[in-house]
Amino acid sequence: MNWPVILSISKTHLLSRVKQSVIAALGVTFGIGTFIILVSFMTGLNQLLDNLILDRTPHVHIYNEIKPSEQQPVELMEGFAGDINIFHSVKPKQNQERIHNALPILDYLRHDPRVRGVTPQVKAQVFYVAGSIKLNGIINGVDIMEEVRLFNIGDYIVKGEPQNLARNDNGILLGAGIAKKMSLDVGDKLQITTATGDLFQLKVVGLYQSGLAEIDNVQSYTNLKTAQRILGEGNNYITDINVKLHNIEEAVPMSEEIREQYNLTAVDINTANAQFETGTTIRNIITYAVSITLLIVAGFGIYNILNMMIYEKMNDIAILKATGFSGRDVKMIFISQAMLIGVVGGVVGLIFGYFISVLIDHTPFETEALPTIKTFPVNFNPAYYLIGIVFAVVSTFLAGYLPARRAEHIDPVEIIRGQ
Secondary structure, three states, rough: OOOOHHHHHHHHHHOHHHHHHHHHHHHHHHHEEEHHHHHHHHHHHHHEEEEEEEEOOEEEEOOOOOOOOOHHHHHHHHHHHHHHHHHHHHHOOOOOOOOHHHHHHHHHOOOOOOEEEEEEEEEEEEEEEEOEEEEEEEEEEEEEHHHHHHHHHHHHEEEEOHHHHHHHOOOOEHHHHEEEEEEEEOOEEEEEEEEOOOOOEEEEEEEEOOOOOHHHHHEEEHHHHHHHHHOOOOOOOOOOOEEEEHHHHHHHHHHHHHHHHHHEEEHHHHOHHHHHHHHHHHHHHHHHHHHHHHHHHHHHHHHHHHHHHHHOOOHHHHHHHOOOOOHHHHHHHHHHHHHHHHHHHHHHHHHHHHHHHHHOOOOOOOOOOOOOOOEEEOOOOOHHHHHHHHHHHHHHHHHHHHHHHHHHHHOOOHHHHOO
16 A cells, blocks of 8 residues: 555645635534633633632541430330330430540541641630621631641632731631621721620731631631630630541541541531532533533534545546555545544644633633632643544544445446446
8 A cells, every 4th residue: 555645645635625625624623622622611610619619628527516315314224125215305415515535636636647637626606796786706716827738728818818817816817708797907906705795805817708608707717725715715625626638538437437436426528518529520521521512513524524525526536446546545545534634623623722721711700709719710631632632533534434435335437437
């Protein structure tokens, strides 16, 4: 098989019908380009939403849940062992929200090789006082620098620095919604009162905006010791422990271990975000379904164009066979035409898709719900470009192969006789 001659004939055929060749190449270009743009933008958006959740959610959240006793006293009495006991208005056990033996648990978790980091928290129900107005809120006492390292809380501080809170025992990182309602800014003083009526004055050292109004309207952060002092508790008072793991797959077995070992409530990230994970899966399915549909439509367009091109080249096929070209040579001529269209159109489509994706990535996108996001999210994953060029080559090969097989079996005598 003489490849230089075959490629030369393929080139001549393509250039003799420049308009059809360009239309076929543009079909590949826009199909691949649209695929790159759509999948890059949609997966970038999904990745952004996933990161927003993963940044804020611990892999394992440990706390002491207030709930009724699983066994009531009457069930422990031998005289009622075989009876059907019905209970009404069962009250929760009388226990505190604090985690008992929190410090030994923290030490144990920090030495666990699966654990990347552990942060203790103290949650305090308070009222933000503005004159005669009291706004309900929650103060989270945290180790702010560990929160920055493990949960990227620094990305959501719109004013001030996390170091300002770490250095100030009377500081508060105020939710943006509260600050707006109370006309407060960095450097202002804020009074809070607890449920028991104790009054404290704190200095606003920064503003925090998560993007969720329900959170920003009530939640603020202080140092761990400050929250313990507000509640009138000691250094061993901890209400929550958040764990980050090296491998997120370890979250479920670790939460089960903690529940069994310490008799605490431990919620893994999969359970906490089950609904969100379902939404992400559905969005990904829709994204890939639409993207694959675009590629298939482009493939059918290429097939139609090449099919018509072969019908128009019947005389050329007859002449080629009459001059000694075999049916296999004719087939390879048209397959090579399809492959040339696919490679050229695919490469141009990748460049077009990348250019538009870069343009989208630099398009301003500012919203109060996502204060740290300045442009539209785009995922420049090289795998998508590899998938695009592979599909362009494969689809054009199949689109050229089917009509080329027909050309392979054409009888030149019948064509010439018909002329």
